[in-house]
Amino acid sequence: MSNDYEELRNLLQRYARAADARNVAALRSLFSPDAIIDGARGRMAVAQWLDAMATPSPFQASMHFLGEPLIEFDAAGDAADLDTYAVVYQIADRSGGQQDLTLGIRYLDRVARSASGWRITERVAKTIWTRQEP
Amino acid sequence: MSNDYEELRNLLQRYARAADARNVAALRSLFSPDAIIDGARGRMAVAQWLDAMATPSPFQASMHFLGEPLIEFDAAGDAADLDTYAVVYQIADRSGGQQDLTLGIRYLDRVARSASGWRITERVAKTIWTRQEP
Amino acid sequence: MSNDYEELRNLLQRYARAADARNVAALRSLFSPDAIIDGARGRMAVAQWLDAMATPSPFQASMHFLGEPLIEFDAAGDAADLDTYAVVYQIADRSGGQQDLTLGIRYLDRVARSASGWRITERVAKTIWTRQEP
Numbered sequence: 001m002s003n004d005y006e007e008l009r010n011l012l013q014r015y016a017r018a019a020d021a022r023n024v025a026a027l028r029s030l031f032s033p034d035a036i037i038d039g040a041r042g043r044m045a046v047a048q049w050l051d052a053m054a055t056p057s058p059f060q061a062s063m064h065f066l067g068e069p070l071i072e073f074d075a076a077g078d079a080a081d082l083d084t085y086a087v088v089y090q091i092a093d094r095s096g097g098q099q100d101l102t103l104g105i106r107y108l109d110r111v112a113r114s115a116s117g118w119r120i121t122e123r124v125a126k127t128i129w130t131r132q133e134p
Numbered sequence: 135m136s137n138d139y140e141e142l143r144n145l146l147q148r149y150a151r152a153a154d155a156r157n158v159a160a161l162r163s164l165f166s167p168d169a170i171i172d173g174a175r176g177r178m179a180v181a182q183w184l185d186a187m188a189t190p191s192p193f194q195a196s197m198h199f200l201g202e203p204l205i206e207f208d209a210a211g212d213a214a215d216l217d218t219y220a221v222v223y224q225i226a227d228r229s230g231g232q233q234d235l236t237l238g239i240r241y242l243d244r245v246a247r248s249a250s251g252w253r254i255t256e257r258v259a260k261t262i263w264t265r266q267e268p
Numbered sequence: 269m270s271n272d273y274e275e276l277r278n279l280l281q282r283y284a285r286a287a288d289a290r291n292v293a294a295l296r297s298l299f300s301p302d303a304i305i306d307g308a309r310g311r312m313a314v315a316q317w318l319d320a321m322a323t324p325s326p327f328q329a330s331m332h333f334l335g336e337p338l339i340e341f342d343a344a345g346d347a348a349d350l351d352t353y354a355v356v357y358q359i360a361d362r363s364g365g366q367q368d369l370t371l372g373i374r375y376l377d378r379v380a381r382s383a384s385g386w387r388i389t390e391r392v393a394k395t396i397w398t399r400q401e402p
Contacts, residue, residue: 006273010338010339012336013336013338016353017338061397064353065335065353065355065372066336066353091372091396091397100397133399134402
């Protein structure tokens, strides 16, 4: 890895791939063990959030399509705030009459450098808008 | 900031956050004082464009979701052209019967290095497509 | 160009602009002469794929809106795998009753450094979802 900016972009893209694959082990590796996640399910420890991600999704597939993060490093350079827009496409099994759902989300991540690379220590996921597709 | 590429990505992301917050002071800081903006409202000085941005939006919220810029620096490295695709989600107050609007936009920005960082000196915003959501 | 990461992002963004302009010469310059493309039309040599791109699109316009690539370099640094999410907006001539189409695509690209810069040597384009707009 060439630098911190590239590592942080990589971290977010690995999040997207792991979330879409419902790969809990891969998701776990992106967060510090004591991370806090505050999103659609409320505020909880990462272990609890990972348990929820281990259950089957009601949707057939998803695509976490992330924009470029707005990155602000702390003065010491070992922590940063990331502000990332995302559009999440939740794809229904249309044969069952279910509808697609699209969400506009803003991820506000606190990240810290660890011995094994950057990790998310706190995530606030704000849903800005949702659209139920016809 | 590590380098010009990161500063330019940062500039665009700050534009998105400022536009969505209708934060005119933050928007002003991204443009050179004599910048020209050529967009949906026609071609005008940035001061006039900022006046328009200071009026309330007809929409409840927006999300300026920007792609990666295609960046071409001048030989001297103190100016560049940015070509950025964006999808702009304009979210309606649905209780009022208004519909969401989605726009596909191509921002063609001329940027220049100033004493206080990179600034947009000219922006042409081309609307490629629009969709009125059902 | 400052570094390989920026060159690879540039390569993908040039792909998007060339695809939307149906500019076959520009598209050709992004691939190695013996590249293989495996997408909606099946698996084929790049020359055959370019022939298909030279025919008029059934749509009036397109926007290849690409996310940030997940980049993994080989140990030697002269080849890499790129995993890129994209949303492709195919815009219809609505006066003709045609409908817009939106596709969620995952581009899995193998790229290699050549004397004239990075080139795509193999592309697998997987359509994750499609939406026929109302």
